[in-house]
Amino acid sequence: MAKSELELGLGLGLGPGNLPGAVLENVLSTGAKLTPMVTQYAAIKKQYPNMLLFYRMGDFYELFFDDAQVATKILGITLTHRGKIGDIAIPMAGVPFHSAANYVDRLTVQGYKVAICEQVEDPKEAKGIVKREVVQIVGPGMPYDLDKADAKDSRYIASVWNRENFFYVVFLDFTNGDFVGMKFASAEDLIYKLQIYSPKELLTYPGQWDQQQCLEIKKYFASIGILKSFVAKEYFDPANTASSIEKLIPHFKRDKILQTEQEILPAISALAFYVCSMQMGNSKSKIPHLRPFRLASELGCMRVTLPTLMGLEILPRDRAGYNDSLLGFMDKTETAMGARELKQFFISPLFDKEKLEKRLQVIEYLCRERKLLSAIREELAAVKDIERILAKVATKRVTSNDLLNLALSIKSYRQLKSLLSDGDLAAIFEGNFQCLDVLEQMIFKTINDEVGASLEDGNLIKRGAREDRDHLYDLSYRSSEKIFQLEEKYRKQTAISNLKVKYNGVNGYFVEVSKSHLSKVPAEFERRQTLVNAERFVTLELTCFEREVLSAKGVLKEIEEAIFSEVVAAVEKGAAELISVARRLSRLDVLQSLAFVAIQENFCRPNIIKEGKLLQVRGGRHPLISSRLKDQFVCHDILLDEGNFFALITGPNMAGKTTVMREMAIIQFLAQIGSFVPAKEASLGLCDHLFSRLGASDDILRGQSTFMVEMSETAEILRHATEHSMIVFDEVGRGTSTYDGLSIAWSLVEFLVTKVRAITFFSTHYHQLIGVVETLDGAKNFSVETKVENGDVQFLYRLLDQGTEDSYGIYVAKLAGLPKEVLDRSMYLLHHLEQEGGEGKEKQSEVRDKRDDEITRELANMDILGMTPIQAIEKLYKLRQRVVLQ
Numbered sequence: 001m002a003k004s005e006l007e008l009g010l011g012l013g014l015g016p017g018n019l020p021g022a023v024l025e026n027v028l029s030t031g032a033k034l035t036p037m038v039t040q041y042a043a044i045k046k047q048y049p050n051m052l053l054f055y056r057m058g059d060f061y062e063l064f065f066d067d068a069q070v071a072t073k074i075l076g077i078t079l080t081h082r083g084k085i086g087d088i089a090i091p092m093a094g095v096p097f098h099s100a101a102n103y104v105d106r107l108t109v110q111g112y113k114v115a116i117c118e119q120v121e122d123p124k125e126a127k128g129i130v131k132r133e134v135v136q137i138v139g140p141g142m143p144y145d146l147d148k149a150d151a152k153d154s155r156y157i158a159s160v161w162n163r164e165n166f167f168y169v170v171f172l173d174f175t176n177g178d179f180v181g182m183k184f185a186s187a188e189d190l191i192y193k194l195q196i197y198s199p200k201e202l203l204t205y206p207g208q209w210d211q212q213q214c215l216e217i218k219k220y221f222a223s224i225g226i227l228k229s230f231v232a233k234e235y236f237d238p239a240n241t242a243s244s245i246e247k248l249i250p251h252f253k254r255d256k257i258l259q260t261e262q263e264i265l266p267a268i269s270a271l272a273f274y275v276c277s278m279q280m281g282n283s284k285s286k287i288p289h290l291r292p293f294r295l296a297s298e299l300g301c302m303r304v305t306l307p308t309l310m311g312l313e314i315l316p317r318d319r320a321g322y323n324d325s326l327l328g329f330m331d332k333t334e335t336a337m338g339a340r341e342l343k344q345f346f347i348s349p350l351f352d353k354e355k356l357e358k359r360l361q362v363i364e365y366l367c368r369e370r371k372l373l374s375a376i377r378e379e380l381a382a383v384k385d386i387e388r389i390l391a392k393v394a395t396k397r398v399t400s401n402d403l404l405n406l407a408l409s410i411k412s413y414r415q416l417k418s419l420l421s422d423g424d425l426a427a428i429f430e431g432n433f434q435c436l437d438v439l440e441q442m443i444f445k446t447i448n449d450e451v452g453a454s455l456e457d458g459n460l461i462k463r464g465a466r467e468d469r470d471h472l473y474d475l476s477y478r479s480s481e482k483i484f485q486l487e488e489k490y491r492k493q494t495a496i497s498n499l500k501v502k503y504n505g506v507n508g509y510f511v512e513v514s515k516s517h518l519s520k521v522p523a524e525f526e527r528r529q530t531l532v533n534a535e536r537f538v539t540l541e542l543t544c545f546e547r548e549v550l551s552a553k554g555v556l557k558e559i560e561e562a563i564f565s566e567v568v569a570a571v572e573k574g575a576a577e578l579i580s581v582a583r584r585l586s587r588l589d590v591l592q593s594l595a596f597v598a599i600q601e602n603f604c605r606p607n608i609i610k611e612g613k614l615l616q617v618r619g620g621r622h623p624l625i626s627s628r629l630k631d632q633f634v635c636h637d638i639l640l641d642e643g644n645f646f647a648l649i650t651g652p653n654m655a656g657k658t659t660v661m662r663e664m665a666i667i668q669f670l671a672q673i674g675s676f677v678p679a680k681e682a683s684l685g686l687c688d689h690l691f692s693r694l695g696a697s698d699d700i701l702r703g704q705s706t707f708m709v710e711m712s713e714t715a716e717i718l719r720h721a722t723e724h725s726m727i728v729f730d731e732v733g734r735g736t737s738t739y740d741g742l743s744i745a746w747s748l749v750e751f752l753v754t755k756v757r758a759i760t761f762f763s764t765h766y767h768q769l770i771g772v773v774e775t776l777d778g779a780k781n782f783s784v785e786t787k788v789e790n791g792d793v794q795f796l797y798r799l800l801d802q803g804t805e806d807s808y809g810i811y812v813a814k815l816a817g818l819p820k821e822v823l824d825r826s827m828y829l830l831h832h833l834e835q836e837g838g839e840g841k842e843k844q845s846e847v848r849d850k851r852d853d854e855i856t857r858e859l860a861n862m863d864i865l866g867m868t869p870i871q872a873i874e875k876l877y878k879l880r881q882r883v884v885l886q
Contacts, residue, residue, distance in 0.1 A: 022066060023065040023066050023069070023088070023091060024042065024045065024064075024065040024066055026088055027065070027085050027086070027088050027090070028042060030085065030086045030088065032085050032086040034085060035083075035085075036128065036129040037129060038064075038085065038090070040129055040132060041053075041055055041064055044115075044117055044132065044133075044134065045065075045067075047134070048115040048134060048137075050113070051112070051113040051114060051115040051137065052067045052070060052071060052107060052112055052113070052114045052115070053067055053114075053115050053117055053134075054095075054100065054104070054114055054115065054116050054117060055117045055132065056097065056116075056117055056118045056119050056132065057094075057119075059096060059097055059098075060094040060095065060096055060097060061094060061095050061096075061097055061100050061116075062092060062093070062094040063092070063093050063094065064082070064090060064091065064092050065090065065091055066091075068091040068092050068093040069091055070112075071093050071103075071107065072093050074106065074107060074110055074112075075093075075095070075103055075106060075107070077093050077094075077095060077103075078093065079091055079092075079093050080092050080093065100144070101144050101145030101147075101148045102148070104116075104138055104144040104145070105143065105144060105145070105148065105149075108138060108139055108140045108143070108144075109140070111140065111225075111227045113137060113138065113139040113229075114137070114138045114139075114144070115134045115136075115137050115138075116134065116135055116136040116137070116138065116144070117132050117133065117134045117135070118132065118133065118134075118135045119131070119132055120132060120133050120135075136278075136279070136395070137277070137278045138278075139200075139201055139227065139229070139278070140155065140200035140201050140227050141155050141156065141157035141174065141199070141200040141201040141227075142155075142157075142174055142275075142278050143155060143175065145397075146175060146388045146391055146392055146395075146397070149175060149388075150319065151336035151339070151340075151385060151388070152322075152331075152336060152339040152340060152343070153319075154173050154175075154176070154178070154197075154198075154340065154343070155173055155174065155175050155200050156171045156172065156173050156178075156197050156198070156199040156200060157171070157172050157173075157174065157199060157200065157201045157202075157203065157271065157274070157275070158170070158171050158194065158197065158199035158201070158202050158203065159172075159202075159203040159267040159268070159270045159271035159274070160190070160202065160203070160204060160208075160267060161236060161263070161264070161266040161267040161270075162208070162211075162213075162214060163263050163266075165185065165213070166183060166184065166185060166263065167183070167184045167185075167186075167187065167189075167190040167217075168181065168182070168183055168184075168261075168263055168264040168266070168267045169181065169182050169184070169190060169193065169194070169267060170182075170264065170267040170268050170271050171197050171199060172248075172271055172275065172290070174275065174391060175387075175388055175391050176337070176340060176387040176388060176391065177289045177290045177291045177387055177390065177391065177579060178291055179248070179290050179291050179292070179293050179294070180293070180294050180295070180296050181257075181261075181264045181267070181268065181293065181294070181295050181296070182295070182296050182297075182298075183261060183263075183264065183295070187213065187214065187216045187217045188216070189298075190217065191216070191217065191220050192303070192305060194220075195305065195306040196305075196306055196347050197347070198306075199226060200226070200227065201226070201227045201228075201229050202221070202226050202227070202228050202229065203229050203230075203231050203270050203271060203274055204221075204228055204229075204230060204231070205230060205231055205232060205233040205236065205270075206230055206233075208233075209221065229274065231270045231273065231274055235269060235270050235273045235274075236266040236267070236269055236270045237266065237269060238265045238266065238268075238269040240269070240273075241269045241270075241272055241273045244269075244272035244273045244275075244276040244277075245265075245268060245269060245272040246286070247272065247276055247286055247287050248268070248271070248272045248275065248287060248290060248293070249268070249272075249293050250286050252265075252268075255293070257293065257294070257295050258293075261295055264295070268293075275287070279394075279395065287394050288390060288393060288394055288571075288572045288575035289387065289390030289391050289393065289394045289575060289579065291579055291583070300350060300351055300352040300355070301348050301349065301350060301351055302349040302350065302351045302672050302686070302687055302688060302689065302690060303688065303689045303690075303720075304347075304349060304669070304689070304690045305691070307692075307713065308690060308691055308692045309346070309347075311692045311693075311694040312326075312662055312665050312666065312669070312692050312694070312728075313325050313326060313624075313662070314326045314327065314346065314666070314669060315327055315343075315346060315347075316328065324624070326346075326623065326624065326666060326669075326670075327342065327343060327346055329597075329623055329624050329627070330342065330593065330594065330597055330623075330670075330675070331593065332593040332596045332597055332600075333380075333589045333590065333592075333593045334377055334380035334381045334383070334589055334592075334593075335380055335383045335384075335385065335585065335586065335589050336385040336388070337383075337385055337386065337387055337582055337585060337586035337589065338380070338585070338586045338588075338589025338590050338593060339589075340586070341586040341587060341589065341590045342589075342590045342593060345590060345673045345674070346673060349669060349672040349673045349690075350672055350673065350674065351672070351686050351687070351688055353608055353610050353686060355674070356608055356671070356672065356674045356686075357608065358674075359591065359594075359673075359674025359675075360605055360606070360608075360674055360675075360676070361424055362424050362425060362591050362595075363591060363594050363595045363598060363605070363674070363675070363676055364605055365423060365424040365425070366425075366591065366592055366595035367595050367598055367599055367676075369423070370599065372419070372420075372423075373592060373595055373596065373599075375419060376416065376419070376420075376588070376592050377592060377596065379412050379415055379416050379419065380412070380416070380585070380588070380589055380592070382408055382409070382411075382412045383408075383409045383412045383413070383585055383589075384405035384406070384408065384409050386406065386409050386578055386579075386581065386582040386585070387579070387582050389402045389403075389405060389406050390571075390575055390578060390579065390582075393568060393571055393572060393575070398568060398571075400447050400448070400453065400454075400460055400564070403443050403447050403567060403568070403571065404443060404444075404447055404449055406439075406443065406571065406578070407439070407440045407443035407444050407447075409581075409585075410436050410437075410439065410440040410578075410581070411440055412585075413436075413581050413584075413585060414437070414440075416429070416585075416588070417429040425588065425591075428584050428587060428588055429584060431580075433574075433577040433580070433581065435573075435574050435577060436574055436577055436578065436581065439570055439571065439574050442567060442570055443567060445462065445464075445465060446461060446462055446465045446563060446567055447460070447461065447462060447564075447567065448460060448461060448462045448463075449462075455557060455560055455561065455564075458473055458476055458477055458553065458556050458557070458560065459473070460560045460564060461559075461560045461563050461564070465563060466559070466563060468559065469556065469559050469560065469563065472552045472553075472555055472556040472559060473556055475548050475549050475552035475556075476549070476552040476553045476556050479549050482545065483501050483503075483509075486501050486541070486542065486545070487499065487500060487501040490511060490539075493522065494513075494517075494520045494521060494522065495520055496513055496517045496520050496521075498514060498517070499511060499512070499513055499517075500512045501542070507528060507529060507536065507538075508538075508543075508546045509538070509542045509543075509545060509546045509549075510528055510529070510536040510537060510538050510542070511525060511536065511537045511538070511539065511542065512534050512535075512536050512537075513534060513535055513536075513537065514533060514534050515533055515534060515535065518535055521535075521537065524539060524540070525537040525538075525539055526538050526539070594674070594675045594676065595676075597675075597676075598675070598676035601623060601626075601627060601678060603675070603676035603677055603678050603679070604676055604677060604679055604680060604681060604682060605676050606667075606670075606671040606676070606677050606679075606682040606683070606684055607681075607682065607683040607684070608671060608683075608684060608685070608686065609683065609684070609685050609686075610686075611685070612641075612642060612685050613640070613641055613642050613645050613685055613723070613724075613759055614640070614641050614642075614683055614684055614685045615638065615639070615640040615641075615664065615668065615684050615685070615726075615759050616638070616639045616640075616641070616681075616682070616683040616684065617636070617637060617638050617639075617664065617667060617679050617681070617682050617684075618637050618679060618680050618681040618682070619635040619636075619637065619679050619680030619681065620635060620636045620637070620638065620663055620664065620667055620678065620679040620682070621633055621635055621636075621663065621678040621679065622659050622662060622663040622666065622678070623666065623678040625659060626678065634656075634796065634797035634798055635679075635680070636660055636663065636664075636798070636799040637799065638660075638664065638782075638799060640759050640780075643778065644778060644779070644780040645757060645758070645759050645760065645778050645779075646749070646752060646753045646759075646760045646762065646773070646776070646778055646779040646780065647760065647761050647762065647779075647780055647782050648749065648762050648763075648764065648769055648770065648773045648779060648780070648781050648782065648803065649661065649761060649762065649763040649764075649782045649783065649784070649799075650763070650764060650765070650767060650769075650770060650781070650782075650783045650803045650804050650805070651783045651784040651785075651786065651804050651806075651807075652784075652786060652793065652795070652806065652807050652808040652809070652811075652812060653807070653808075653809065653812045654795060654812055654815070655784040655785075655786055655795045655797065656784045656795065656797040657730075657763040657784055658694070658730055658763065659797075660761070660782075660784065660799055661692075661694075661728045661730065661761040661763060662694075662728070663678075664726075664728075664761060665690060665692060665726065665728050665761075666678070667679060667682060667684070668684060668687055668690060668726050669690060671684055672686065672687065685724075686724070687724055687725055687726045687759070688722055688724045688725055689720060689721060689722065689724075689725040689726070690725070690726050691717045691720075691721060691725060691726070691727045691728065692727075692728040692729075692730075693710065693713050693714055693717060693727075693728065693729050693730060693732065694728065694730045706735045707734075707735030707736050710732065710733075710734075710735055711744075714729075714732060714748070718751070718756070721756050721758050722756070722758065723756065723757040723758055724758070725756075725758040725759070726758060726759045726760070727752070727756075727758050727759070727760040727761070727762075728760075728761045729748075729760065729761065729762045729763070730763050731763055731764055731765060732744065732745045732748055732762070732764070733745040733764075733766070741766070742766045742768060742769075745764055745766050745769060746766070746768070746769060746772055748762075749762060749769055749772055749773065749776070749779070750772070750776065753773075753776045753777075753778050753779045754776070757778065765807050767803070767804075767805040767807075770803035770804075770805065773803070780801070781801070781802055781803035782799055782800065782801060782802070782803070783799075783800050783802055783803050783804040784796075784797060784798065784799060784800070785797065785798040785799075785800050786804075786806065786808070792811075793808045793811050810823060810826050810827055810830065813826065855879055858879070859879075862875070
């Protein structure tokens with residue numbers, strides 16, 4: 001028998017740890033008489049023990065007892081007390097309800113869940129304490145305020161199920177409706193996809209990962225900061241959650257996908273129960289904004305791990321680095337939906353020539369039709385976030401402004417469809433959505449678009465939408481016109497020119513007549529009050545009018561709420577078509593963004609070959625660096641193919657080795673998301689994996705040194721790389737002794753060339769590898785060009801088809817500002833080690849040889865006899881300075 005939602009408690013150990021309950025428990029254990037408010041609070045808190053309870057009191061959400069103490073530490077708000085129970089003071093803290101979103105989000109970022117407890121009856125009508133209920137539960141994957149959640153960010157919730165040798169995961173982003181499932185044959189593949197999707201919450205049950213084949217996953221979960229929300233195991237059984245699953249996937253028992261992959265149902269089951277429970281009954285039937293469930297496959301995609309995406313700066317490491325990443329650079333979308341879809345392109349690059357050519361064809365078309373591209377961008381700028389508006393509909397938080405934005409977006413969709421009825425983009429807009437035309441007109445005719453229109457002011461609904469609404473509005477807000485009409489009527493009826501119809505809080509509406517005209521007052525006028533100079537009367541008509549006016553505002557509010565609900569219901573009914581429109585607009589936005597960047601940055605269309613190894617680039621550029629340096633950036637040419645697929649790159653630090661490697665990886669990556677690439681010409685084959693091993697850092701939390709991290713990542717690459725992969729290695733072997741590092745790098749080069757045979761870029765300062773590469777078929781030496789002039793090294797950044805043994809390390813150290821004493825000692829030791837032929841034989845040959853030649857010539861030409869002793873000493877000092885500083 002399944003537990004109820006309240007028995008479940010919606011999670012064991014939610015947040016960074018079980019919330020403490022000592023203060024509240026101490027109060028309850030005293031046996032002291034509790035106030036009605038504390039009694040109510042304790043009863044609600046008992047139902048949600050591991051959540052922070054936001055308890056609505058007037059214009060504030062209050063937190064009490066242990067919750068108050070936790071919140072004050074995280075939010076920095078004041079901790080006060082609200083009376084005592086026995087000898088125990090009640091801790092209290094509060095936040096204004098109108099700014100609660102900011103506080104709630106800060107708590108969920110820290111991994112806490114928040115239960116929103118609202119007053120569900122009018123305090124004026126309450127008999128005793130106001131009734132309160134939890135109406136919403138908020139967590140990292142279910143934000144409180146969608147308007148304040150990062151529009152470009154995804155908030156996936158993941159539910160995982162394992163059966164025998166397979167792992168099943170379902171991802172749901174409730175904020176935009178993305179709903180996808182996957183199946184994996186190994187724990188390693190599951191971890192890879194969890195890293196890529198980076199869910200905010202993970203649903204699991206206690207003990208789920210204690211099996212032997214799951215220990216790797218358990219170790220991974222223990223090492224990351226993801227919030228683990230525990231759901232009772234029985235909710236992974238679809239038999240216990242059928243009604244919840246129906247809300248996510250209507251008629252799921254007849255779903256063709258689920259009929260073929262029934263083992264994924266337990267993961268869907270737990271997710272469905274969890275989401276429906278979090279919504280606290282907001283969705284009594286289908287959750288309207290979810291996209292149709294799909295089962296994704298790794299087939300047809302290039303695999304790129306999250307460390308590679310971040311190491312190559314394709315994706316940002318955090319939100320602050322967005323603009324410095326390739327994703328931020330390529331993001332010229334006009335809509336939030338497009339920005340999210342662009343990220344999907346980035347985390348799912350293709351390994352399918354046909355699909356890539358379709359994308360490239362559209363981009364080429366838009367690059368040719370620049371006026372059309374400008375018109376598309378202008379129209380897309382008017383499109384709002386349809387997906388999040390639908391999410392607000394699902395959570396009962398949609399506003400009139402949201403509905404108007406929805407109508408504007410439908411209008412823009414119609415105009416874009418008309419604009420693109422011919423040409424390569426027409427296929428995006430195939431099909432008719434006639435009900436959306438009706439919905440657009442319904443919204444525009446019904447919802448008041450005046451600034452400040454609101455339910456409280458009685459003008460949420462546009463005039464003319466319904467006759468009874470207009471009548472009530474006139475009674476509520478235009479009663480003076482009716483009073484004037486009655487006044488004129490009574491004046492004509494009685495021939496009393498100074499008769500007045502008035503109102504006050506005591507008598508209500510009345511007719512006032514001066515005493516000199518009392519003889520003209522009709523018999524049906526009922527006397528109410530006598531004044532010194534006048535008499536006040538009421539009429540049946542005035543009494544009825546007063547009753548209408550007094551009740552009009554309340555009835556008006558009810559009618560406007562009903563009309564608004566009718567429009568929202570129409571939106572829910574059209575949700576499937578709106579989702580389809582949103583997907584089309586977001587896809588169009590991504591394609592136009594890629595075209596816009598291609599024009600702006602002078603990218604070229606890559607020529608993609610279906611089979612074989614090829615990376616041929618002419619005039620290649622690193623897009624971010626070249627965009628900043630403009631004409632100063634030195635472009636690169638390279639050709640790697642079946643004959644030469646391994647590139648060993650040598651040269652000094654700062655000369656551009658890493659830039660070349662990143663650049664080529666980015667060109668390959670962009671081509672495989674279907675984008676033009678930063679080059680004059682590019683022909684390339686498709687890669688099944690893109691790997692990189694860049695940089696060096698310790699992993700202190702896992703107890704791994706820099707060298708251990710490097711070797712672990714290298715081992716992973718060697719396990720998975722195929723001859724169809726691309727690999728980027730940057731100076732392998734730096735974290736250990738020279739001979740150890742050289743031995744590992746040497747062996748690695750041989751293995752990559754003879755066994756893996758993938759397109760590989762391998763930079764190094766081990767110059768011995770130049771000779772190794774010359775003996776290996778398929779390998780080729782490259783270097784970045786430098787120039788020595790007057791004893792100074794100039795970096796020319798061109799890529800040369802030859803190796804170089806010059807590292808110029810001491811010169812680079814000089815540029816970095818090392819103290820002169822350190823540089824002098826370094827130069828001395830370098831000479832000494834080179835003469836001994838030891839480990840330090842990384843010579844600065846060209847700089848030193850040319851410098852020595854210049855000094856020798858200068859000495860030979862020096863007129864010593866013509867110098868004074870002081871001049872000779874000064875000259876000798878200058879020559880010495882050139883020796884030690886250069």
